[in-house]
Amino acid sequence: MATYAAVDGSRLAGALAEIAAVRDRLGGESSGWRIREVGDGNLNLVFIVEGERDSVVVKQALPYVRLVGESWPLPLERSWFEYSALTEQARHAPGLTPEVFHFDRAQAMIVMEYLRPHVIMRKGLIRGIEYPRFASDIAEFLAATLFNTSALAGTAATHKARVELFAPNTALCKITEDLVFTDPYREAPLNRWTRPWLDAEKQAFERDSALKVAAQALKLKFMTSAEALIHGDLHTGSIMVTGEDTRVIDPEFAFIGPMGFDVGAVIGNLLLAYFAQEGHEAAPSARDAYRTWILGEAEKVWSEFHDRFLALWRAAPSGDAYPASLFASDDDRAAMEKERGRFLRALFEDTLGFAGAKMIRRILGLAHVEDLEAIADPDRRARCEAKALRLARELVVGARSFSGLADVSGAARAIECA
Numbered sequence: 001m002a003t004y005a006a007v008d009g010s011r012l013a014g015a016l017a018e019i020a021a022v023r024d025r026l027g028g029e030s031s032g033w034r035i036r037e038v039g040d041g042n043l044n045l046v047f048i049v050e051g052e053r054d055s056v057v058v059k060q061a062l063p064y065v066r067l068v069g070e071s072w073p074l075p076l077e078r079s080w081f082e083y084s085a086l087t088e089q090a091r092h093a094p095g096l097t098p099e100v101f102h103f104d105r106a107q108a109m110i111v112m113e114y115l116r117p118h119v120i121m122r123k124g125l126i127r128g129i130e131y132p133r134f135a136s137d138i139a140e141f142l143a144a145t146l147f148n149t150s151a152l153a154g155t156a157a158t159h160k161a162r163v164e165l166f167a168p169n170t171a172l173c174k175i176t177e178d179l180v181f182t183d184p185y186r187e188a189p190l191n192r193w194t195r196p197w198l199d200a201e202k203q204a205f206e207r208d209s210a211l212k213v214a215a216q217a218l219k220l221k222f223m224t225s226a227e228a229l230i231h232g233d234l235h236t237g238s239i240m241v242t243g244e245d246t247r248v249i250d251p252e253f254a255f256i257g258p259m260g261f262d263v264g265a266v267i268g269n270l271l272l273a274y275f276a277q278e279g280h281e282a283a284p285s286a287r288d289a290y291r292t293w294i295l296g297e298a299e300k301v302w303s304e305f306h307d308r309f310l311a312l313w314r315a316a317p318s319g320d321a322y323p324a325s326l327f328a329s330d331d332d333r334a335a336m337e338k339e340r341g342r343f344l345r346a347l348f349e350d351t352l353g354f355a356g357a358k359m360i361r362r363i364l365g366l367a368h369v370e371d372l373e374a375i376a377d378p379d380r381r382a383r384c385e386a387k388a389l390r391l392a393r394e395l396v397v398g399a400r401s402f403s404g405l406a407d408v409s410g411a412a413r414a415i416e417c418a
Contacts, residue, residue: 004076004107007060009035012047016058019102022111026051042067042367043074043252048114055116056101061108061252065175067367068190074171078252079108081169085254086110088162088229089141092148096141097248115247118240122370125236125273126280128290135297137246138239138266139304146259147312149229151321159256159320163226166255173223173255176232180357181219184364185212193364197382201389202364214396215360218353225258234262235269235358237369260350263305267405268355268392270298272362272371274412275388279375291416295409302351302405306344313340349399352408356395359388387415 007015016022017030026033028051039046039059043066047058061079065072083103090097102111124131151159183191185205193202205211231238232253240247274294281287317324317336327336362369363385372388375381391412395402402408 025054027053055114057112057114059110076108082252085251089145093141093144115240121239121241122236131241135300142305143308146228152319156320163256169255172253179365180361184360190366194382221258226256227259230257230262234265261354264351264354265358267298268358275384276371279380279384299405352395352399356392359392390415
């Protein structure tokens with residue numbers, strides 16, 4: 001087995017030229033391929049390679065957290081989990097992930113489709129761009145991947161094998177367990193926030209017993225609820241879009257976890273984008289219409305996910321959980337329909353709680369979001385962040401009090417206008 005070595009632009013062309021499928025896709029001589037590094041994420045190296053015929057993206061894991069450096073080591077095997085997740089997601093949600101052309105486990109390297117003219121959705125939200133397909137596409141991705149990798153759709157043996165496959169992804173789960181559910185509520189060396197503007201909010205969160213208990217209940221669910229294959233980091237920086245297409249990328253945090261974590265991550269990031277709009281508008285209220293669009297997208301993500309998930313469950317009740325053979329009579333079917341409603345209500349409450357936790361970590365923890373970080377004026381940025389924190393706390397502590405996403409939108413509007 002070849003020894004792992006981090007690639008750079010000067011050596012990458014030679015490595016790719018040895019892979020027939022990639023060489024043929026790019027076309028021409030490798031000496032003429034144009035290579036540029038584009039990785040702006042927290043963990044990995046990412047290159048775009050352009051040949052005469054086509055282009056590819058090369059993603060290679062580093063043996064440490066790129067955002068922090070070699071003092072924070074990470075296993076290269078996370079690339080294997082990402083590849084495995086991409087393969088599984090493509091089976092259930094075709095056309096909503098990038099196509100994978102090659103995977104090298106020893107080099108922790110994935111060669112995949114170069115998505116263009118796609119942009120990272122977060123950047124589009126900062127610019128105030130509407131994406132008409134986004135909500136429907138992401139709802140389909142969520143419903144298809146979560147339902148079809150659960151015991152609602154498959155056998156217990158298949159589900160357990162999937163759990164076993166992804167269970168070793170403990171290092172990346174540990175990042176989530178610490179950075180999302182623990183560090184924001186305590187003094188931690190890697191925490192950062194807009195100081196001194198948010199000092200009072202940070203101190204209040206560290207003293208907030210109800211909030212800390214609710215966050216730890218979510219952490220326990222994250223650690224123990226093996227419901228389905230989740231992406232594990234499904235924010236608007238992991239979604240690439242055009243007006244006609246949506247793709248989900250970067251599932252290296254994937255494991256078998258609670259469904260609401262993925263749905264909540266999407267909705268939480270939309271809510272962060274909503275509160276960030278003040279920092280990006282040229283004049284007060286200039287982006288009111290866009291604010292309305294963002295909240296409408298959050299509502300649509302949940303409603304279309306709910307309906308699509310329910311439709312899949314009704315149409316294919318073939319899993320070992322709730323076996324169809326038990327529910328043959330009209331009374332049985334009515335009871336089963338009631339149970340589906342109960343299940344989805346619990347999933348809704350999980351979704352809100354996880355959304356709030358994801359919002360809090362992006363403001364008081366280590367890794368922030370460009371929606372807010374791009375606001376140059378710290379006073380203005382802190383104002384946006386404080387509003388987001390208010391709603392986030394309500395979602396974590398009081399998820400049961402919301403009857404639907406329209407209620408969440410109403411709470412967001414009330415906070416924004418206060």
